[in-house]
Amino acid sequence: MRRHAGLGLCSACWQKHPGRPFIRGEHLRDQLTNPPTWLDDFVGHVAARFCVSRACGLITSLGRLLQDEHPNSPQALLERSRRPGRSMGTFARALEDFFTHRGLALPTDQAERLAAGRRKRRIDAVPGPLRTAVAAFDASRMRAQDRARRAGTRPRSNHTLETALSILRDLARFLTEHRGKDDWALTDVHDIEAFLAxxxxxxxxxxxVLRQFFRFARSPHIVLIDPTRTLIVKERNGFRGRTLTLDQQRELFRRWTTDxxxxxxEALLGILALLHGASSTQVRTLKITDIDAAAQTVRLGKRPHPVPLDPASWTVLERCLDHRAKWPxxxxxxxxxxxxKAGRSPASTAYFSHALDDCGYPPRMIRSTRLVDLVNTMDPKLVAAAFGMDPQATLIYLADHIAPGRLPDQHP
Structure with a gap:
């Protein structure tokens, strides 16, 4: 083994030395003719969030960008650091977190790029003769989304747009494979009924979605008659989801508070959904600043008031905070x-969708159990006010509820 000339360390110890990123940053500063003012802050940023070897690699990648012939403004560096493909890379994410947190650059459009790729894959899966109309429908929806954003109204989410394209893709495949039709103009009400069945x-x-598509298709005369015009939904408006029994709730409570x-x-997401009716999005976006340790309350999403936690819930929250404290x-x-852990964004929705796999029940089912119980034992308007929901949203949980004394056999 050869010892390091400056610090007298062997190679293995030198590779793990916490001062390596700062030494690498000093060398980079000496190599640059006009080093940026934020260079030292970036070195400290990556050194506090990554291991020694990864931090040195990120500083080396930054040096390659600063020494090329292109502009070295923060926004230009951020755009050039992105890798092609579905992931823009660790280096680009580190630069984005650093620049946006300090107001030096705007966030990238990585989410929009990924959404555009998902839409393109769905459109490409549509059979060829039917693909042009679906692509035109998607373009019109994207223009409507852009107008809504500029007008300050509520635009359709990317998930809504992708779901619509998935439905049209399935319909196009059904028409070509099972009905022998390769033109939207040949679609009739019987085809739509068979597809819905x-x-x-x-x-x-x-x-x-099909009504929206055929309404759009009539404008450029892709179809002459809307085949969905006479169709009805044929389903009642009410809660039809599954709920937990009392024994199942007790089993889950013991699992998350004693095991x-x-x-x-898993314990925090489950206990907040079981006892406080919290959604996955509310738990996913829960921040440290939303916790009041003195009052033992948390702020969940857009609820108008802080949610007081019972001792069991507070213990589970403290256990989750202890787990978080182990990460630098x-x-x-x-x-x-x-x-x-190296950025500032919340955990992905995919992570939360599988967080409760070990207990065997999805988060929506657990939350619905709590909402059904509250709405049927309290005033739905009070539940809506406490949860920050629309009053009409809580009424669907009363679909199968009959007030005591209203049945014929209970009349005097």
Whole structure:
């Protein structure tokens, strides 16, 4: 082994030395003719969030960008650091977190690029003769989304747009494979009914999208008659989801409050959904600043008032905070994963969709159980006010509820 000339360390110890990123940053500053003023801050930023070797690699990557012939403004560096493909890379994410947190650059459009790629894959899966109309429909929806953003109204989310394209893709495949039709103008009401019958539970959602598409297709005369005009949903407006029994709720409560082998993220998401009706989005975006340790309350999403936590819930929250404290992170969110500990973004929706896999029940089912119980034992308007929901949203949970004394056999 050869010892390091400056510090007298062997190679293995030198590779792990915490001062390596700062030494690498000093060397980079000496190599640059006009080093940026934020260079030292960036070195400290990556040194506090990454291991020694990864931090040195990021500083080396920054040096290559600063020494090329292109502009070295923060926004230009951020755009050039992005890798092609579905992930822009660790280096680009580190630069984005550093520049946007200090107001030196605007965030990238990585989310929009990924959404555009998902839409393109769905359009490409449409059979050729029917693809042009679907692409035109998607373009019109994107223009409507842009207008809504500029007008300050509520634009359709990327998930809504992608779901609509998935439904049209499935319909196009159904027409070509099972009905022998390769033109939208040949579609009739019997084709639509047969397609809706393939998934009865999704009839309402599918029919809404198909009505929007054929309404659009009539304008450029892709079709002359709307085949969905006379169709009806044929389903009642009410809660049809599954709920937990009382024994199942007790089993989950004991699992999340007494079993130390359960992951803290699972316990926190489950207990907040079971006792406080919290959604996955509310727990996903929960930050350290939303916690009031003195009053033992948290702020969940857009709820108008802080939510007081019972001793069991507060104990689970403290266990999750202890788990977070083991990560060297400055991420402001309560739930920090391996992929988000170096940045400031919340954990992905995919992570939360599988956080409760070990307990065997999805988060929506657990939350619906709490909402059904509250709405049927309290005034739905009070529940809506406490949860920050629209009053009409809580009424669907009263679909099968009959007030005591209203049945014929209970009349005097």
């Amino acid at each position: 393939t998934s009865p539970k999704a009839r309402k959602r599918r029919l809404v 130390d082998q359960v992951h803290p993220h 992170t400055t991420n402001p969110h309560v739930m920090v994963t391996k992929g988000t």
